[in-house]
Amino acid sequence: MSISLDDIAGVILAGGMGRRMGGVDKGLRNFKNAPLALHAMMRLNGQVGDICINANRNIGVYEGFGVEVVCDVQPDYAGPLAGMQAALAHTNLPYLVTVPCDVPMFPLNLVEKLSAPFEKNVGLMLTVASTKGRHHPVFCMMRTELLPNMEEFLRKGGRKIDAWYANIPHEAVEFDDEAAFHNVNTLEELKELEQKS
Template identity: 75%
Template sequence: MSISLDDITAVILAGGMGSRMGGIDKGLRNFKQAPLALHALMRLSSQVGSTMINANRNIGVYEGFGIPVICDQQADFAGPLAGMQAALNEATVPFLVTVPCDVPLFPLDLVARLSEPFLKDPTLMLTVAATGGRHQPVFCMMRSEVLPGMEEFLRKGGRKIDAWYSNIPHAAVDFEDEAAFHNVNTLEELRALEQKA
């Protein structure tokens, strides 16, 4: 038994300011001759039924990827949780998977493994990837019903993903390869990861 891919959509979160990378749009920085966000899209495309990108600038460039582009409903680059909110408002299927744009080598079985706990526990609202006992909160899978609680959390000024989901039924899914979740925050880190990959 498994969750149908048609019941899962994914959002690539590329709506940040890229402040640690000099304010540039991180999702459009090249990694091995292709934008980081495009790497995420290529890794996700076979894992879910549909995909979208959350971006708050360079919309036309992202539209060139051939999938829907959605913007935050919150002002002032409110963080990845605002991107998740925007995606949930657009989603028409039961499950949403979220990944950041700056982790080009995340696992190719990410969605399958995040899906498994939902099959065993119908009360679960969210699963989150974990490595070495530490949650990777931007890599998660959630039921669409979490939207009202998320919006209430954002209205009250909440921004941290793990603080939000700590109040709903959730489960961590352990992944052994910690390097697969390595994100790039600087141009130096980007070049170093290119050398290793």
């Protein structure tokens, strides 16, 4: 039986410090005349039943996108795992899909592919996108019952997503288009991607 869209929440992770972009809020940098986070939201729209944005500054601007904004519970910009924790605590749906704000061209069948293994494997807890055998840990789908496990990992000082899910039943899902997962770290990379697409 396939997983219903209404059972899947999505979060756009825009809670970082944007250090490599000079400390600006990366999710609000323009790409093709719209903020990066808005591009991510529009791509995720229709793939999930509910969307929120994880952000730690410019909250009012993100709320202007018309979705709920959740802030990290962890202090000091603890990274994408802290954003995932905030979204897990926020949603009451059984599944959560996470995407970063700085990958404006991720696949339109992302959730469809990430959800498929759950239908065959009842013990599966998490799926992660992969290209050529390389995992993209910020693109994952997880059961929301993983929240206590994640909270314990964060409490112990853990920060890396792949270190967190290493001991959880998970499966990598292969995608063909490696460029679709290219993230933008600098203003130069943002300009480059605009010219290419």
